[in-house]
Amino acid sequence: MKRFACLMISTAAMVAAGTAMAAGDAARGEAEFAVCAVCHGEQGEGFEKYGAPKIGGQEDWYIVLSLTNFRAGARARDNCDVADVAGTLERAKAESPDYAEIEAELATHFEGGLPSGGACSQPSADVHGSLMRAIALTLEDDQLVQDLAAYATSLTPPLPPVTVEGDVTAGTMGYATCIACHGANGEGIQALNAPAVAGQHDWYTQRQLMNYMSGVRGTNPQNITDMQMRPMAQVLITPEAVKNVTAYINTFTAAE
Numbered sequence: 330m331k332r333f334a335c336l337m338i339s340t341a342a343m344v345a346a347g348t349a350m351a352a353g354d355a356a357r358g359e360a361e362f363a364v365c366a367v368c369h370g371e372q373g374e375g376f377e378k379y380g381a382p383k384i385g386g387q388e389d390w391y392i393v394l395s396l397t398n399f400r401a402g403a404r405a406r407d408n409c410d411v412a413d414v415a416g417t418l419e420r421a422k423a424e425s426p427d428y429a430e431i432e433a434e435l436a437t438h439f440e441g442g443l444p445s446g447g448a449c450s451q452p453s454a455d456v457h458g459s460l461m462r463a464i465a466l467t468l469e470d471d472q473l474v475q476d477l478a479a480y481a482t483s484l485t486p487p488l489p490p491v492t493v494e495g496d497v498t499a500g501t502m503g504y505a506t507c508i509a510c511h512g513a514n515g516e517g518i519q520a521l522n523a524p525a526v527a528g529q530h531d532w533y534t535q536r537q538l539m540n541y542m543s544g545v546r547g548t549n550p551q552n553i554t555d556m557q558m559r560p561m562a563q564v565l566i567t568p569e570a571v572k573n574v575t576a577y578i579n580t581f582t583a584a585e
């Protein structure tokens with residue numbers, strides 16, 4: 330069953346990025362996950378202070394889609410195709426001093442210290458996305474994307490805490506637009522490339538919806554799925570409505 334699912338992802342990734350890949354090797358993915366754990370945690374649980382979402386237990390096809398798009402510059406594009414981890418981390422530090430904590434640890438994962446793109450990388454409005462893109466560009470090969478996805482999807486991190494409060498009744502109505510693609514319980518629909526939104530950190534959902542509204546995300550013509558999502562977020566119109574819909578999404582996984 331799992332194996333079949335992996336073959337399905339290869340097709341999705343092919344459509345997304347025009348590259349053919351074989352199914353993932355979770356053992357190799359586990360060995361290579363150490364660098365991911367610096368920001369996303371050992372269980373892929375995600376950390377708010379690093380802006381890093383939960384990826385443990387996320388659908389393997391969406392991890393592949395995301396990493397493939399980051400690598401191709403279809404998500405968080407800057408003007409540089411060289412992995413500029415040092416430069417993007419500098420800018421992330423300016424945004425959130427917590428990033429200073431991980432600089433040394435992150436450097437240990439790269440021979441010769443943090444990769445730097447030198448002068449080629451321009452500041453981007455998408456500080457978090459640019460950092461993730463720089464990391465994705467350090468992955469040796471497309472097969473590693475599959476391997477990391479195979480491992481990350483097998484993880485079972487705890488449910489994230491609730492941090493976003495809002496009007497759940499208003500949010501229920503706001504979510505009516507979302508059902509067609511993300512499912513009535515936020516479970517996601519692979520055939521539509523729409524990931525699960527249930528069980529994700531609420532601050533991440535909120536930030537991504539704000540990113541879509543402002544055009545930080547969803548304006549790159551190379552990324553059709555992101556372009557599809559943008560007008561859906563724009564329907565929400567106000568930050569208040571984003572909060573409400575996020576609060577409603579929280580109810581999908583609320584403890585009994």
Ligand code: HEC
Nearest residue numbers: 364365367368379380381382392395396457458461464477
């Ligand atoms: C330096 C910190 C850092 C490291 C190291 C890192 N990430 Fe990330 N990652 C992030 C941040 C921040 C985001 C959120 C990007 C955004 O806001 O769009 C992210 C986003 C992602 C996403 C998109 C998830 C979604 O729901 O949209 C995936 C998949 C991902 N990372 C996988 C990985 C993998 C696999 C590795 C290891 C190879 C890794 N990350 C290493 C910081 C990091």
Ligand code: HEC
Nearest residue numbers: 506507510521522523524534537538554555558561562574
């Ligand atoms: C027409 C289908 C469609 C509708 C309707 C839709 N979405 Fe999406 N959504 C997508 C797709 C496709 C993606 C994946 C984009 C990508 O990463 O390339 C996505 C991505 C997202 C993400 C980012 C997830 C992540 O892990 O990075 C969030 C959050 C989200 N949608 C929330 C919503 C909400 C809330 C609504 C309703 C207001 C909604 N979506 C309506 C298709 C849709």
